[in-house]
Amino acid sequence: xxxxxxxxxxxxxxxxxxxxKTTLTERILYYTxxxxxxxxxxxxxxxxxTMDFMELEKERxxxxxxxxxxCEWQDHEINIIDTPGHVDFTIEVERSLRVLDGGIxxxxxxxxxxxxxxxxxxxxxxxxxxxIAFINKCDRSGANPFRVIDQxxxxxxxxxxxxxxxxxxxxxxxxxxxxxxxxxxYFDGDNGEHVRIEDIPExxxxxxxxxxxxxxxxASMFSDELTEAALENKVTEDLLVQAIRKATxxxxxxxxxxxxxxxxxxIQPILDxxxxxxxxxxxxxxxxxxxxxxxxxxxxxxxxxKPVVSLAFKLEDGPYGQLTYIRVYQGTLAKGCxxxxxxxxxxxxxxxxxxxxxxxxxxxxxxPAGYIGALFGIDCASGDTFVAPGxxxxxxxxxxxxxxxxxxxxxxxxxxxxxxxxxxxxxxxxDPTFKAYVSDETGDTIISGMGExxxxxxxxxxxxxxxxEVTTGMPRVAYRETITRMAEFDYIHxxxxxxxxxxxxxxxxxxxxxxxxxxxxxxxxxxxxPTQFISSCEKGFKKCLTKGPKxxxxxxxxxxxxxxxASHSVDSSDMAFQAAARGAxxxxxxxxxxxxxxxxxKVVVETPIEFQxxxxxxxxxRRGMIVGTQEEGRMSVIEVQVPLAEMFGYxxxxxxxxxxxxxxTMEFATYxxxxxxxxxxxxxxxxxxxxxxx
Amino acid sequence: MLKNNLIxxxxxxxxxxETEDIIPEGGFGAVLARAGVGKTAFLVQxxxxxxxxxxxxxxxxxxxxxxxxxxWYEEVLRNIANQYNVKQIDQLWETILPNRFIMTFKVEGFSxxxxxxxxxxxxxxxxxxxxxxxxxxxxxxEIARKSLSDLKTLAQNNSIxxxxxxxxxxxxxxxxxxxxxxxxxVADLFEVALQLQPxxxxxxxxxxxxxxxxxxxxxxxxxxxxxxxxxKSGATSL
Numbered sequence: 001x002x003x004x005x006x007x008x009x010x011x012x013x014x015x016x017x018x019x020x021k022t023t024l025t026e027r028i029l030y031y032t033x034x035x036x037x038x039x040x041x042x043x044x045x046x047x048x049x050t051m052d053f054m055e056l057e058k059e060r061x062x063x064x065x066x067x068x069x070x071c072e073w074q075d076h077e078i079n080i081i082d083t084p085g086h087v088d089f090t091i092e093v094e095r096s097l098r099v100l101d102g103g104i105x106x107x108x109x110x111x112x113x114x115x116x117x118x119x120x121x122x123x124x125x126x127x128x129x130x131x132i133a134f135i136n137k138c139d140r141s142g143a144n145p146f147r148v149i150d151q152x153x154x155x156x157x158x159x160x161x162x163x164x165x166x167x168x169x170x171x172x173x174x175x176x177x178x179x180x181x182x183x184x185x186y187f188d189g190d191n192g193e194h195v196r197i198e199d200i201p202e203x204x205x206x207x208x209x210x211x212x213x214x215x216x217x218x219a220s221m222f223s224d225e226l227t228e229a230a231l232e233n234k235v236t237e238d239l240l241v242q243a244i245r246k247a248t249x250x251x252x253x254x255x256x257x258x259x260x261x262x263x264x265x266x267i268q269p270i271l272d273x274x275x276x277x278x279x280x281x282x283x284x285x286x287x288x289x290x291x292x293x294x295x296x297x298x299x300x301x302x303x304x305x306k307p308v309v310s311l312a313f314k315l316e317d318g319p320y321g322q323l324t325y326i327r328v329y330q331g332t333l334a335k336g337c338x339x340x341x342x343x344x345x346x347x348x349x350x351x352x353x354x355x356x357x358x359x360x361x362x363x364x365x366x367x368p369a370g371y372i373g374a375l376f377g378i379d380c381a382s383g384d385t386f387v388a389p390g391x392x393x394x395x396x397x398x399x400x401x402x403x404x405x406x407x408x409x410x411x412x413x414x415x416x417x418x419x420x421x422x423x424x425x426x427x428x429x430x431d432p433t434f435k436a437y438v439s440d441e442t443g444d445t446i447i448s449g450m451g452e453x454x455x456x457x458x459x460x461x462x463x464x465x466x467x468x469e470v471t472t473g474m475p476r477v478a479y480r481e482t483i484t485r486m487a488e489f490d491y492i493h494x495x496x497x498x499x500x501x502x503x504x505x506x507x508x509x510x511x512x513x514x515x516x517x518x519x520x521x522x523x524x525x526x527x528x529x530p531t532q533f534i535s536s537c538e539k540g541f542k543k544c545l546t547k548g549p550k551x552x553x554x555x556x557x558x559x560x561x562x563x564x565x566a567s568h569s570v571d572s573s574d575m576a577f578q579a580a581a582r583g584a585x586x587x588x589x590x591x592x593x594x595x596x597x598x599x600x601x602k603v604v605v606e607t608p609i610e611f612q613x614x615x616x617x618x619x620x621x622r623r624g625m626i627v628g629t630q631e632e633g634r635m636s637v638i639e640v641q642v643p644l645a646e647m648f649g650y651x652x653x654x655x656x657x658x659x660x661x662x663x664x665t666m667e668f669a670t671y672x673x674x675x676x677x678x679x680x681x682x683x684x685x686x687x688x689x690x691x692x693x694x
Numbered sequence: 695m696l697k698n699n700l701i702x703x704x705x706x707x708x709x710x711x712e713t714e715d716i717i718p719e720g721g722f723g724a725v726l727a728r729a730g731v732g733k734t735a736f737l738v739q740x741x742x743x744x745x746x747x748x749x750x751x752x753x754x755x756x757x758x759x760x761x762x763x764x765x766w767y768e769e770v771l772r773n774i775a776n777q778y779n780v781k782q783i784d785q786l787w788e789t790i791l792p793n794r795f796i797m798t799f800k801v802e803g804f805s806x807x808x809x810x811x812x813x814x815x816x817x818x819x820x821x822x823x824x825x826x827x828x829x830x831x832x833x834x835x836e837i838a839r840k841s842l843s844d845l846k847t848l849a850q851n852n853s854i855x856x857x858x859x860x861x862x863x864x865x866x867x868x869x870x871x872x873x874x875x876x877x878x879x880v881a882d883l884f885e886v887a888l889q890l891q892p893x894x895x896x897x898x899x900x901x902x903x904x905x906x907x908x909x910x911x912x913x914x915x916x917x918x919x920x921x922x923x924x925x926k927s928g929a930t931s932l
């Protein structure tokens with residue numbers, strides 16, 4: 001293994017679902033000779049693309065977990081993280097971008113810039129990842145790469161400049177013209193492995209010349225040398241590449257390439273562009289935080305001799321234990337060296353160091369700064385920083401979005417219960433956006449994540465990888481009961497049915513409060529209730545809170561004050577006063593105008609302006625109260641408060657209402673009274689459930 | 695009860711207008727002031743005054759994001775609650791919230807046809823029918839007249855009262871009736887124009903156009919510490 005950081009590229013491939021990322025990665029691996037045959041994503045041979053190694057991915061034709069792989073091209077080492085395209089798996093994209101130095105933004109020449117392209121582009125911008133764009137599927141009917149370039153400019157605000165023009169389009173697509181070298185490139189052989197370079201076809205020459213002029217014009221903004229050369233008509237390929245690279249690294253220009261991954265056309269030029277135009281690790285400034293000096297940023301250097309600083313960006317539990325994907329930012333991680341997990345302060349010894357190629361791995365001795373690899377046998381969580389002993393630096397924490405959807409799951413049998421617990425422990429550790437907990441109120445195991453598909457995938461993974469059969473249901477919304485006005489109670493509990501009798505009288509009032517769930521105040525004077533029974537009363541009231549008399553939902557926001565009572569020297573007891581308090585509670589509660597409260601979520605929908613009307617309509621139908629709309633360029637952000645109970649299945653509704661171009665986030669806002677009509681429905685439903693149980 | 699009390703105490707009633715809405719349906723009102731004097735706070739109080747009477751209000755902001763506009767409402771309502779020692783502010787807030795809708799645009803992206811389109815989105819689907827629109831941040835430049843005329847038609851067709859915040863500048867000399875130049879050119883479209891004028895330590899509310907209060911009515915001022923409208927005797931808005 002050679003170590004020249006200038007010849008290392010850590011790149012990600014991001015795009016909208018079905019834009020062809022996995023197919024593109026497969027071709028890249030084929031041309032770099034990491035694999036020897038091409039399997040298509042939904043191929044007839046049943047093998048599936050190499051990067052989609054999970055069973056499920058092969059079946060669905062989508063990439064779920066980002067697999068890291070490595071390949072070589074023109075003496076350069078390229079680490080590729082294949083990232084998922086579906087919006088529900090955004091955390092994977094975010095994590096990958098955190099550790100990458102450059103990206104390939106894959107766009108479909110028919111579909112153009114779609115919603116997920118917008119999301120991944122925003123993510124690339126957040127992590128300042130320079131990128132090149134690849135307009136794929138130029139062979140498809142309706143392909144229009146220049147429209148996509150316009151969209152890149154208008155919708156994403158990129159200074160997109162093409163360095164290719166297609167030779168033919170749709171069914172006639174058979175190569176590209178390279179505007180830098182001013183040559184036509186054709187891809188021959190069964191799998192397009194033979195690159196044939198020829199003169200530009202005559203009919204394309206004038207268009208190529210004109211577009212090259214435009215390219216030079218744009219690139220010369222970033223290079224005085226190029227400007228001078230252009231004036232003297234002495235532009236060399238090298239000068240042009242240098243200028244484009246300079247602009248690309250600062251994200252001031254996005255070079256656009258074209259091709260068709262499926263038809264094996266235009267892939268090798270992408271690899272050339274990756275090596276020529278995208279940054280090496282030392283071109284990128286990475287910063288860590290120093291917790292000792294108030295999280296001051298510290299610049300890291302891609303110097304293998306410096307103390308090591310590295311970030312665990314992904315975990316996977318395999319048959320041989322936990323595999324930790326790691327990126328080294330500074331220094332060298334070597335087999336046998338000691339590192340410290342900054343979060344836990346634990347010192348560890350590095351065991352096996354491997355380089356990943358989808359699910360196969362290759363043992364290596366060292367991993368210097370700028371490299372991506374994996375460690376074995378390291379116990380840590382995703383996002384942990386590992387450093388050399390004595391260095392207290394922590395990598396900037398990754399942006400983790402909050403889960404937006406949850407679902408109740410239950411194992412089908414005993415075996416499933418154990419396996420489900422194991423699976424949940426692993427998944428939650430691997431994926432910070434996936435959470436699992438047991439609901440205090442319903443006792444169900446609830447899983448929450450970034451979307452319905454996200455949760456569905458985990459449920460299927462439980463089944464396949466852990467043999468845990470689970471049933472899923474609609475999560476029960478955590479309704480609550482409360483009272484709306486002050487009410488008095490005066491209750492005597494008296495029982496005289498043989499043996500010791502029971503006697504207790506509790507009087508006072510209850511009132512609504514907002515500051516706490518429950519408050520109890522004793523205003524009894526003159527020993528009307530003996531001191532030793534006051535706590536019995538409180539206990540009795542508290543017991544009533546877990547299940548409200550109205551709908552059996554927990555009761556919150558209530559203050560109970562007792563101010564009078566009576567006792568009997570023989571028949572009064574702890575039990576008698578608890579029972580008296582229960583009776584008093586029921587009496588007062590019925591008079592205090594009880595209502596049901598439901599959780600209200602703050603939902604923020606980001607949609608293209610043209611879909612604003614339908615989106616608002618869909619939210620209105622869900623009892624949403626629209627707080628406001630905010631127009632930002634071509635997008636509109638709608639902020640709305642919607643009852644959680646109405647939000648299940650909304651992602652699907654939103655997708656179909658907006659052609660998949662809108663997204664939403666959801667977080668808890670407050671509890672609010674359920675409207676009368678809905679309360680009646682709930683009462684009816686509860687009664688039905690009771691009947692069914694009976 | 696609480697709402698009624700607040701409505702009765704509203705010093706805007708003292709502006710001498712027949713209705714508390716000050717302007718007629720389909721009419722235009724303007725609040726003129728220099729930057730930072732309290733135009734938005736004044737508009738928000740006009741909105742709250744309307745919201746408390748269960749009228750729906752659309753707040754269009756061309757300056758601030760939704761979050762900031764919300765903060766204005768929370769702040770003004772909190773000040774009112776403190777002033778009158780209202781304890782159930784949360785309850786009050788919950789009742790008025792469904793009647794308010796905030797729309798924000800970038801100044802350059804705003805146009806009357808666009809607003810009309812958004813409004814149609816809301817009314818056609820039965821989501822929201824505003825009775826009052828507040829426009830904050832509208833540029834009163836040379837080309838404003840066309841937009842304002844269109845908006846007036848829209849307001850008249852839908853019987854909506856529209857209030858604008860008009861920013862004036864220190865260097866601009868007022869024209870006849872004390873109206874500042876950018877507003878003067880479109881003043882005929884407005885039924886009422888109120889100016890917020892800092893006088894020593896207080897901010898006076900002065901009517902530039904429309905009915906003025908009878909002489910025996912107390913002068914309205916804006917309390918600089920809370921930005922609440924008060925009459926000189928101390929009664930606060932709402």
